[in-house]
Amino acid sequence: MRNEYKIVEIGGEGEIVEKKSRFIATVRPVKSEEEALSFLEEMRKKYWNASHNCYAYVIGAQGETMRCSDDGEPSQTAGKPMLDVLLGEELHDTAVVVTRYFGGTLLGTGGLVRAYSKAVQEGLKNSSVVIKRHVILLEIATDYNGIGKIQYLLGQRGLPVKDAEYTEQVRLQVQVPFEMAEELKYEITEATSGQARMEKIWEGMA
Incomplete structure (x- = not known):
């Protein structure tokens, strides 16, 4: 693709x-x-x-x-x-x-x-022409200790949070360019000492 x-x-x-x-x-x-x-x-x-x-x-x-x-x-x-x-x-x-x-x-x-x-x-x-990008929607689950580090990493890359849920844990949904996804997962894992869990919810052109 x-x-x-x-x-x-x-x-x-x-x-x-x-x-x-x-x-x-x-x-x-x-x-x-x-x-x-x-x-x-x-x-x-x-x-x-x-x-x-x-x-x-x-x-x-x-x-x-x-x-x-x-x-x-x-x-x-x-x-x-x-x-x-x-x-x-x-x-x-x-x-x-x-x-x-x-x-x-x-x-x-x-x-x-x-x-x-x-x-x-x-x-x-x-006509109105737009660029479609290959992206994945990533759900990140973390405790409150990790949220600041994750938000910092997302901010550095200019990735907006699509949805957030604050309960006993924090769940964020982030749309990530496909080519950036693996590197971002690695950085989040490092920053949270492996505490954050990540799951791909959707993949496609957006």
């Missing part, structure tokens, strides 16, 4: 005009190929009278699923350039549809590649 990757959290739209042809890019976060295809169908219905609805999407932390389509434009002039923009921005779980209304003037292959790429960039400018 990658330690971090970028996704579109909130999709957006962007529009450019080239030689009277309108290119409307709609960007959407998607979790699966079914979602991506459903989004494409939605755009085809919305822009039913457009000349073309070209698309590209990248799904999965490793980009396991990648598809693109020129939707009738000359081969490699629409879908592939659109996909290249998503890959260049290192985006995952993201789909984009660029709708073209033909303006009567042919753009040529180079012009089409530039127009479709630029439209996607415009759509991404109006």
Whole structure:
């Protein structure tokens, strides 16, 4: 699993005009190929009278699923350039549809590649992109003697406590970047002379 990757959290739209042809890019976060295809169908219905609805999407932390389509434009002039923009921005779980209304003037292959790429960039400018990180949720149980040392270690690393319970013991839940987890466990064990108990509650991208 990658330690971090970028996704579109909130999709957006962007529009450019080239030689009277309108290119409307709609960007959407998607979790699966079914979602991506459903989004494409939605755009085809919305822009039913457009000349073309070209698309590209990248799904999965490793980009396991990648598809693109020129939707009738000359081969490699629409879908592939659109996909290249998503890959260049290192985006995952993201789909984009660029709708073209033909303006009567042919753009040529180079012009089409530039127009479709630029439209996607415009759509991404109006979208909210966030970085997801591979993290674990760690529960730390300690006595009151150890809590100060643990809070000091967490503070040093800028790790916020997600939840805390003060009873006979203190229980803290802390979200820790995956690559930092083993070192932090070692430091807590050392600082509390092995008194603190630690348990992984959850692991994933957050």
